[in-house]
Amino acid sequence: MPERVHETLRLAVDLVILTVRERSLQMLVIERANKPFQGRPALPGGFLRSGEDLRAAAERELAEETGLDGGALHLEQLATYGAPERDPRGRVVSVAYLAIAPDLPIPTAGSDAAAAAWAPVDQVIGDLAFDHPRITQDAVDQARTRLELTTLATVFCGTTFTMAELRTVYEVVWGSSLDQRNFSRKVLHTAGFVEPTGEQRVADIGRPAALYRRGKAKILTPPILRGDSAR
Known part of the structure; x- marks a missing residue:
């Protein structure tokens, strides 16, 4: 029998951080300071350290590269990406996370990032390094589905919000206009979705x-x- 060759790999985490800013769906991107893809926009992320939990690695990378506190964000595991040629440095498997938060401050670059900024998803997604366009699209698709089935839309809002602000989240993430009265009626008739202050x-x-x-x-x-609340 031929000898079995087991792959040697490195494990990484990547973060798709979404927010609604200026009535557009925006994501946090860094400018890579090192090779490969030096100078290209990319998702925040990096390699797992010895003895480190995956979520802890995601929060650490977020703090190191952007100065943001991952513990204060909604953070959920998205998917695992392990195509053999996804990273020119060798076999790298990445566990991606989707993070969502209200309008956040301008991030501060650090560590492996030459710069960090918010950018509209539709303007930057095609320029991202590695397989980050695919990861980002998967994250946006997941967020859109979550808005249909869960109360995730409120995570895009502040502690308190108006019905118009909540509707804006849906319109921005879904990319479609919603009927004001129909939307308000659905929200207020959905038990436990929102509470009046x-x-x-x-x-x-x-x-x-x-x-x-x-x-x-x-x-x-x-x-x-x-389709139910569209104009």
Whole structure:
């Protein structure tokens, strides 16, 4: 029998960090300071250290490369990527994470990153290094599905938010306009989705808007499907 050759590999983590800024779906990108792909935009991430948990590695890389606190973000494992040629340095398997947070501050680059910035997903995704375009698209697709089935949309919002702000999250992530009254009716008739705070936000123009907070539900019953609330 021919001798079996076992692959030697390195394990890495990558992070797709999404937020809604300036009415667009934006992601955090770094500029790679080192080879390979030096100077190219990429996802934050890096190699796992000895004895390190995967989530701990993701949070460490986020802090080192951007100055953001991963412990304060919604962080969920996305998928594992292990195509043989995905990294020119050798066989590297990456565990990708999807992170979501309200409008975050401008990140500070550090460690292996020459720069870090927020950028609209549709403008930067095609230029990303490695297989990061595929990872990013998978993350966006997962976020879109999560908005249909779970209360994840509230994670894009602050501690309190208006119904219009929540609707904007759906419109931005889904990339489609929603009917205002139909959307509000669905949200308010979905048990545990949001809770009224009893307060209002006074705008410079227009009527004051009621403020809400996240409810206790995690799963939407019934779901809010993309086609159901469109204009």
